[in-house]
Amino acid sequence: MKKLSIFLGMFFDAVAIFLSLYLSALLKFRWGIFPGVSPVSSQIIIYGSLVSIIYWWITFALTGAYRLHWDRSWADEIKMVFKPVVAGFVILSLFAFLISPQASIGRWIFFVYFALINLLVFSARCFSRLLERRFAKKKLLKRNALVVGLGRSARDLENYLAVNPSLGYNIIGFINPPHPVTDPAITRKSLGEVDDIVTLAEQHDITDLLVTIASNFHNDILGLLLPAVQSGIKTKLVPDLFDVVAGHVHNTQILGQPLMELLPDRLSFWEKLVKTVGDYIISLVVLILGLPLWIVVSLAIVIESKGSVFYRQKRTGEGGRVYKIFKFRSMVADAEKSTGAVWAGKDDTRVTKIGKIIRKTRIDEVPQFLNVLFGDMAVVGPRPERPEIIQELKTTYPFYDKRLTVKPGITGWAQVNLEYDTNIEDVSKKLTHDFQYIENQSLFLDLEILARTVLVVLTAKGAH
Numbered sequence: 001m002k003k004l005s006i007f008l009g010m011f012f013d014a015v016a017i018f019l020s021l022y023l024s025a026l027l028k029f030r031w032g033i034f035p036g037v038s039p040v041s042s043q044i045i046i047y048g049s050l051v052s053i054i055y056w057w058i059t060f061a062l063t064g065a066y067r068l069h070w071d072r073s074w075a076d077e078i079k080m081v082f083k084p085v086v087a088g089f090v091i092l093s094l095f096a097f098l099i100s101p102q103a104s105i106g107r108w109i110f111f112v113y114f115a116l117i118n119l120l121v122f123s124a125r126c127f128s129r130l131l132e133r134r135f136a137k138k139k140l141l142k143r144n145a146l147v148v149g150l151g152r153s154a155r156d157l158e159n160y161l162a163v164n165p166s167l168g169y170n171i172i173g174f175i176n177p178p179h180p181v182t183d184p185a186i187t188r189k190s191l192g193e194v195d196d197i198v199t200l201a202e203q204h205d206i207t208d209l210l211v212t213i214a215s216n217f218h219n220d221i222l223g224l225l226l227p228a229v230q231s232g233i234k235t236k237l238v239p240d241l242f243d244v245v246a247g248h249v250h251n252t253q254i255l256g257q258p259l260m261e262l263l264p265d266r267l268s269f270w271e272k273l274v275k276t277v278g279d280y281i282i283s284l285v286v287l288i289l290g291l292p293l294w295i296v297v298s299l300a301i302v303i304e305s306k307g308s309v310f311y312r313q314k315r316t317g318e319g320g321r322v323y324k325i326f327k328f329r330s331m332v333a334d335a336e337k338s339t340g341a342v343w344a345g346k347d348d349t350r351v352t353k354i355g356k357i358i359r360k361t362r363i364d365e366v367p368q369f370l371n372v373l374f375g376d377m378a379v380v381g382p383r384p385e386r387p388e389i390i391q392e393l394k395t396t397y398p399f400y401d402k403r404l405t406v407k408p409g410i411t412g413w414a415q416v417n418l419e420y421d422t423n424i425e426d427v428s429k430k431l432t433h434d435f436q437y438i439e440n441q442s443l444f445l446d447l448e449i450l451a452r453t454v455l456v457v458l459t460a461k462g463a464h
Contacts, residue, residue, distance in 0.1 A: 001141050006066050009128040010057065013065075016120035017056045022049040024113040056117070059088040062271060062443065068132060068141075068168075077129070081122045089114060133166035142170040144205050146197065149177045149212030153238050155185035157212055172204045177213045201231050209235045266441035274443060279379045282450075283369035290366070297328060297363060300354045307333030310367055315384035318407045322387055323376040326367035330355030361457050368410045380446040381409025382434040403434050406441070413437040413445075416452040 022045060029040040060066065063084045089110075135141035147154050154174060161169045173191035191200055200206060209228050228235045267275065287294075298309040311329040314322055331350040351359065358364040371377040377384065382403050385393070394400050414433035437445070 001135060002068060005068060005128075005132050005135060005141060008131065009125070010066055012124035012128050013057070013060065013121055014053045016124040017053050017117065018049045020113060020117035020120050021052045022046070024109055024116055025049070027112060028109045056084075056088060056121075059084050059091075060121075062274060063087075064267070064271060074126075077125050078122060081118055081125060085114065085118055085121070132168075136168035137165045139165075139170070142168050143207045144170050144172050145208040145210050146172055146175055146191070146200060146204075146206050147210045147212060148175045148194065148197075150174055150181045150184035150186040150190065151177075151212065152185045153212035157210060157238055158186075169208070169210075171210075172200075172206065175200075179213070197228065197233075198231050201228075201233055206231075206233055209233050211235060211237045266439070267443075271443055275378065275446065279372050282379050283372040286366065287369050293363075294366060297354075297358060301329055301352075304354050305332055305352050314387055315408070316387050316390050316404065317376055317384055318404060320401075320404050323371070325376075325384060326370050328358055328364040328367060330359050330364045362411070362415075362453070363457070365410050372410065376408075378407045378409045380411060380449050381407050382412050382437065383415060383430075384408035397428075397431060400431070402438065403431065406438055411449060411453040413449055416449055416456060 025040065025045040025048065029045070060080075063080065065080050065084065132141060147157065158171060161167060161171065174186050174188075175197060176190045176193050178194055197206075197209065301307075301309050307329060309329060311327045311331075312324045313327070315325045317323055330352065332352060355364070368377060369379075372379055390400065412434065413436060414430045417433055418429055437449075
């Protein structure tokens with residue numbers, strides 16, 4: 001039913017997109033309102049309007065428009081229409097200029113088309129949303145949820161969702177909170193403990209985890225995140241007074257459910273698809289076109305010091321999965337044979353002369369494009385860390401697991417802003433940048449990081 005709802009939303013968008021250009025073209029070329037304009041056949045107008053559907057579908061899809069509407073306010077819906085339309089018109093204008101700098105479709109018709117597509121697409125979205133609400137009320141469209149907590153907040157949430165069936169939540173049951181509740185407001189038997197969430201999710205097809213324990217229990221809430229994310233469950237928190245005062249809930253929907261998502265999915269399906277396809281294309285281009293340089297680097301490594309060209313090392317990736325990373329060897333062979341896993345120093349004597357060059361220009365990371373092709377990494381994302389060091393980091397940074405909720409990358413926001421880590425104190429700044437990336441993921445941010453990475457490679461600035 002969810003796929004059908006999304007398909008209907010795209011269909012209503014298509015009708016609105018078609019009518020926008022069709023009516024604008026009739027106004028310009030057929031209705032005689034603008035004197036001196038040569039008429040255009042209805043067939044051309046119809047074909048052009050049909051082609052425009054594909055263009056705007058792609059534009060809206062890349063901005064995450066084609067998801068279920070039940071998490072959006074009306075204000076958000078307006079932004080989900082207006083911003084992509086502005087971007088789409090900018091692209092169209094640039095494209096028209098490149099084809100013919102003297103070309104002009106007329107300012108008035110430009111504004112008419114702009115106004116019509118905003119108005120009609122927003123109207124289509126409103127209709128889609130009302131249809132989804134109707135489906136949800138009839139329980140044709142629902143999301144199974146578990147509630148963590150047995151207190152007053154859990155009871156209030158249950159009552160709120162009961163009188164707002166259009167939100168689509170179907171509460172399967174309640175989970176005992178990590179800390180005992182002295183006076184539980186939920187008296188019926190709980191389904192289990194926090195450790196049972198993953199098992200219960202598989203049994204009941206759970207899509208959402210609603211957390212009603214106070215947000216100042218940071219470790220408890222963070223302990224729910226990774227298992228839930230690994231199981232594909234969205235984790236949402238009922239905000240308390242602290243969250244409101246601290247400004248954590250500025251994105252909470254006033255007209256939607258009173259919940260804030262702890263790890264919202266920042267990228268839509270289409271954005272993820274574009275990112276994945278782009279990763280494969282970039283990796284193949286870098287590995288194939290740069291092959292002569294990689295051969296020279298390999299020969300230089302072998303000539304300077306004994307040992308293999310490549311260095312393989314265990315790293316922890318998305319969801320805590322351990323894999324082996326590929327790198328050009330920049331240190332002497334068996335550099336950690338007697339020490340084990342240790343931080344690389346700023347002037348580390350284990351680094352070879354060639355190693356200093358390829359580390360400074362980040363060329364040592366190039367073989368990791370193989371990891372991208374194998375599906376272990378992305379081109380852009382937080383850098384993967386070693387399992388042993390992660391265990392050390394977790395003792396200092398208990399929220400470190402949040403960094404493992406996205407696929408690691410060859411380059412990232414931290415890498416284009418900071419130097420290499422040389423000790424555990426450096427990790428704090430790095431984590432700040434990594435979390436900034438996770439919370440603000442977008443294709444445009446990835447493009448900025450890639451551009452800045454190229455600058456680092458060409459200038460050797462920002463990497464030591």
